[in-house]
Amino acid sequence: MKEILSTKNATIKEFKKLHKKKYREELQQYIIEGFHLIEEAVKAGAEIDWILFNQRGKTEWSDWLGQQPSELLIYVSDEVLVSLSELPTPQGMTAIVKMPDDEKKIDFSGGWLLLDNVQDPGNVGTMIRTADAAGLAGVILGEGSSDIYSTKVLRAMQGSNYHLPVIRKPLAEAIDRFKEAKVPVYGTELNPEAVSYRELSNSKDYALIMGNEGQGVATEFLEKADQNIYIPIKGAAESLNVAIAAGILMYHLENNN
Incomplete structure (x- = not known):
């Protein structure tokens, strides 16, 4: 020693x-x-x-x-x-x-959380921890998302990065791979063409995209999605924190398989 x-x-x-x-x-x-x-x-x-x-x-x-x-x-x-x-x-x-040098693979089974330019370390860590708790298969971090090896993200994850794959990969490429594998891809946004998450049909395999704290999911990814969904808001708040919204959606999708 x-x-x-x-x-x-x-x-x-x-x-x-x-x-x-x-x-x-x-x-x-x-x-x-x-x-x-x-x-x-x-x-x-x-x-x-x-x-x-x-x-x-x-x-x-x-x-x-x-x-x-x-x-x-x-x-x-x-x-x-x-x-x-x-x-x-x-x-x-x-x-x-x-740092692990093995490239983790996406197996396209189960639920996957895709993060598009989510910059707040607390949000990134909390969503990875929630994905672990909800039973998702893995998380993919797109370009611009906070580094999972920063101390703030590590504290927020509380070790969940050791429990499920956390992969850094361009989201356009990842979304195309999911679609080729016939896995439904859900974007998240507030617009008239989106549907309430409660209206989704059950699917054991899926990819859920959550977006930047201020700008939401990039338009190019929303256009690639099979369906864009939203969480109805009954009060006066304009929107939900992205980590809270992700938690609601992940638990709903996992519990309705």
């Missing part, structure tokens, strides 16, 4: 770079914070490069740490953990994880 007590350590400086997407992609690593996410990553077989912990981490999770390969462990000072954290109060443990 290694020990690093200075924030000026060269290794720590390298780890801090992983808060920027540019360096995550260059180094093919990302940071996760807190015991729960690290435990989920280990359970899922993610490739862990390093586990860093301070005295709090050692005290609270000593048994678990004792089960991990000693060559992966780094004991750090509180100051080092604070310097690596984007949380107001670090949770005693941080890990450096290798």
Whole structure:
């Protein structure tokens, strides 16, 4: 087991770079914070490069740490953990994880959530977590959507990225593939040609497109969809938050199979 007590350590400086997407992609690593996410990553077989912990981490999770390969462990000072954290109060443990290099495949069975330029990290993470909870087969992130390896998205997903495929792929290509496989594609929008989600016929396999927080789903994708749907609003609100709307639609589609 290694020990690093200075924030000026060269290794720590390298780890801090992983808060920027540019360096995550260059180094093919990302940071996760807190015991729960690290435990989920280990359970899922993610490739862990390093586990860093301070005295709090050692005290609270000593048994678990004792089960991990000693060559992966780094004991750090509180100051080092604070310097690596984007949380107001670090949770005693941080890990450096290798990005998976295997290209996950779309099998076109079950429900798939497609995100078109969804930029808010909380929304992206919440929708992936909800897709996991609702029992969807996977999530596809189109261009412009928030990076799933940012710490805000990772916190919002709460480990759901280890439970189902999360694939980054151009949506035009993905939608064409679903249509070729005879899987119905549903866009979401508010216009007279859309139908209430309650009117959809049951389908075990489907692709549901959710769009940008301000602009919605791009016109080119709405035109490709087999049917565009909406959620009726009874109150005075103009629209729903995209993550809330996605949750309503995913649970409806899964429970009506």
